[in-house]
Amino acid sequence: MTTLIVLSALGLVCLFSEILGFRKLLHPIVLIGLLASFVTNLMDWNNGAHLFNEMVVIDNYSVAFMGLMIGITFIWCLMSPDFFTEPSSETDHFALIVFALIGTMVMVTFANMIMLFLGIEILSIALYILAGSHKTKLSSNEAALKYFLMGSFATGFLLFGIALIYGATGSFNLAAISSMISEHHEQNSVMIVAGILMMMIALAFKVSAAPFHFWAPDVYQGAPTVITAFMSTVVKTAAFAAFYRLFIHTFSASPAIWAPTLMIISGLTILVGNITAVYQTNFKRMLAYSSISHAGYMVLAILAMNQSASSSLMFYATAYSISSITAFAILLLVSHQTGSDEIRSFNGLAKQNPFLSAVTLVAMLSLAGIPPTAGFFAKYYIFSAAIQNGYLGLVLIAILGSLIGVFYYFRIIIALFKSESEEKEIKVNTLFRVLLLVTSLAALALGIAPGMLAGLI
Amino acid sequence: MTLYLFYFLSFLAVLSALMVVVSKNPVHSVLYLIMTFFAIAGHYVLLNAQFLAAVHVIVYAGAIMVLFLYVIMMLNLNADTEPQKGKWLRVAATVAGGILMVVLVGALRSAADTLPVTAHDNQIGMIKNLGKVLYKDFMLPFEISSILFLVAMVGAVMLGKKEIK
Numbered sequence: 001m002t003t004l005i006v007l008s009a010l011g012l013v014c015l016f017s018e019i020l021g022f023r024k025l026l027h028p029i030v031l032i033g034l035l036a037s038f039v040t041n042l043m044d045w046n047n048g049a050h051l052f053n054e055m056v057v058i059d060n061y062s063v064a065f066m067g068l069m070i071g072i073t074f075i076w077c078l079m080s081p082d083f084f085t086e087p088s089s090e091t092d093h094f095a096l097i098v099f100a101l102i103g104t105m106v107m108v109t110f111a112n113m114i115m116l117f118l119g120i121e122i123l124s125i126a127l128y129i130l131a132g133s134h135k136t137k138l139s140s141n142e143a144a145l146k147y148f149l150m151g152s153f154a155t156g157f158l159l160f161g162i163a164l165i166y167g168a169t170g171s172f173n174l175a176a177i178s179s180m181i182s183e184h185h186e187q188n189s190v191m192i193v194a195g196i197l198m199m200m201i202a203l204a205f206k207v208s209a210a211p212f213h214f215w216a217p218d219v220y221q222g223a224p225t226v227i228t229a230f231m232s233t234v235v236k237t238a239a240f241a242a243f244y245r246l247f248i249h250t251f252s253a254s255p256a257i258w259a260p261t262l263m264i265i266s267g268l269t270i271l272v273g274n275i276t277a278v279y280q281t282n283f284k285r286m287l288a289y290s291s292i293s294h295a296g297y298m299v300l301a302i303l304a305m306n307q308s309a310s311s312s313l314m315f316y317a318t319a320y321s322i323s324s325i326t327a328f329a330i331l332l333l334v335s336h337q338t339g340s341d342e343i344r345s346f347n348g349l350a351k352q353n354p355f356l357s358a359v360t361l362v363a364m365l366s367l368a369g370i371p372p373t374a375g376f377f378a379k380y381y382i383f384s385a386a387i388q389n390g391y392l393g394l395v396l397i398a399i400l401g402s403l404i405g406v407f408y409y410f411r412i413i414i415a416l417f418k419s420e421s422e423e424k425e426i427k428v429n430t431l432f433r434v435l436l437l438v439t440s441l442a443a444l445a446l447g448i449a450p451g452m453l454a455g456l457i
Numbered sequence: 458m459t460l461y462l463f464y465f466l467s468f469l470a471v472l473s474a475l476m477v478v479v480s481k482n483p484v485h486s487v488l489y490l491i492m493t494f495f496a497i498a499g500h501y502v503l504l505n506a507q508f509l510a511a512v513h514v515i516v517y518a519g520a521i522m523v524l525f526l527y528v529i530m531m532l533n534l535n536a537d538t539e540p541q542k543g544k545w546l547r548v549a550a551t552v553a554g555g556i557l558m559v560v561l562v563g564a565l566r567s568a569a570d571t572l573p574v575t576a577h578d579n580q581i582g583m584i585k586n587l588g589k590v591l592y593k594d595f596m597l598p599f600e601i602s603s604i605l606f607l608v609a610m611v612g613a614v615m616l617g618k619k620e621i622k
Contacts, residue, residue: 008604015607053596088618088620092618096612099604102604106601114598115601122604122608125605125609125612129608129611135616190565194560
């Protein structure tokens with residue numbers, strides 16, 4: 001709970017900095033604030049609590065996910081100084097990011113449908129605005145509008161689902177709903193079924209799972225690259241943490257209602273995401289499709305519904321976020337200096353800048369799931385958890401999907417070693433050098449010693 | 458009596474909601490939307506939620522709809538500027554919406570065996586009781602929603618602000 005207060009205070013400090021005239025100091029203040037919230041968050045480890053009349057549950061699950069998201073936000077704040085030095089709205093950018101983080105926090109700790117709704121809305125509204133934060137660029141405006149319209153539509157589904165479930169069970173409390181569902185195990189009312197399915201549609205939209213993924217590529221490509229990085233790491237992690245929490249803690253009593261549908265969603269997402277990614281020539285758009293396909297793998301963790309599922313989801317989210325943020329940091333450097341997001345602009349990078357191409361290699365291998373990187377064990381844990389619950393066929397589809405995935409990740413790697421080098425040399429400053437080194441080493445370390453994180457929750 | 462009122466209000470709400478979608482002129486759509494809001498406010502009164510009904514009329518039918526009308530009039534939208542959707546899109550949307558409606562009607566038809574309706578306290582919708590629930594049981598969501606509004610406000614200011622060159 002202290003974490004929530006620290007973050008809210010940080011958000012207010014961001015807003016006040018413009019009036020009080022210390023906005024030059026804001027970047028370090030936000031970093032310190034994030035560190036402070038990371039520490040207060042860790043103090044809740046093994047120290048769970050049910051707070052505010054069962055509105056919030058803090059347990060190791062929420063602490064682990066919150067720690068991951070604060071950590072990634074910290075790295076993200078370091079890698080996007082340009083975004084925060086835009087003179088007209090730097091303080092707003094900081095404030096919106098911090099508030100978005102509060103939204104993710106509410107999404108991982110909720111124990112009540114109202115809190116889930118508020119968390120998703122705080123996060124989404126902050127993101128609608130951030131996606132359009134490049135005001136003079138048409139694609140950014142388009143991304144914001146598209147995201148806003150589609151997102152509000154999905155929110156409508158979420159609310160309708162919550163209302164139907166409230167109508168059937170008479171409660172917003174997850175524990176009460178869960179016991180209602182398991183008591184009437186045999187003959188759940190159709191209202192509950194409709195409610196669960198509608199909430200599933202809304203959450204599948206938020207995690208950009210097929211067939212609700214159509215917004216993702218356009219929004220990811222149109223939004224400023226730093227925001228895309230935030231969306232595909234922190235936001236995706238938060239959405240999955242909420243998805244998992246809702247379905248495992250509340251609806252797990254009657255998986256027959258939702259498991260078959262979710263199974264189709266998972267398989268479809270993996271195939272659609274991977275196959276469409278093959279045809280992309282734009283690196284940013286390719287990463288968008290790759291993030292869709294990763295959503296498919298993470299849905300497998302929800303289907304697995306066993307002891308190891310939550311820690312395998314946590315591991316996957318960590319591995320994916322670290323590799324993804326590395327890839328976006330590289331894209332930021334390359335697109336900034338060559339002026340294009342295309343895969344072409346990576347041509348011949350290996351000769352020009354061996355360091356940058358080495359970290360690109362690690363990030364791509366990790367996203368593709370090839371040992372010795374974190375991505376391999378992430379997929380391994382999720383697949384084995386799903387097989388334990390009898391989803392062998394789905395896991396085979398997932399493996400097929402990751403084989404297709406290898407193809408397009410290797411296209412980047414091949415581009416690195418192409419000889420047709422463009423003249424322009426890409427410079428990496430010290431901050432980025434350290435940052436990329438740290439994230440790549442983390443990806444490698446998790447791949448070599450996965451035990452560090454595997455049995456955590 | 459209440460039953461007839463319920464059917465009348467429901468009929469009004471559904472009809473005017475349909476008209477919002479169907480009418481060609483955006484100003485008419487907004488006016489029908491106001492009618493829908495009034496009908497729903499009537500439902501709130503039937504459910505003993507008097508305060509909610511009043512707030513609903515003031516906030517939605519009053520403030521938000523007036524904003525809507527102003528925006529439409531300022532942008533000078535009328536039937537001609539309404540973008541024409543393709544025929545197939547309309548068919549697809551109708552089919553998808555119709556299927557959803559069939560599912561929901563089916564769901565609610567068999568919902569008779571859900572929770573028995575508990576006897577109502579007719580004071581339940583008064584401000585006093587609402588305030589107790591809001592500040593005691595739903596304290597945290599109440600406070601958290603202030604962040605939601607703050608986000609929306611900061612965003613509106615940010616998007617509306619002039620770029621410093």
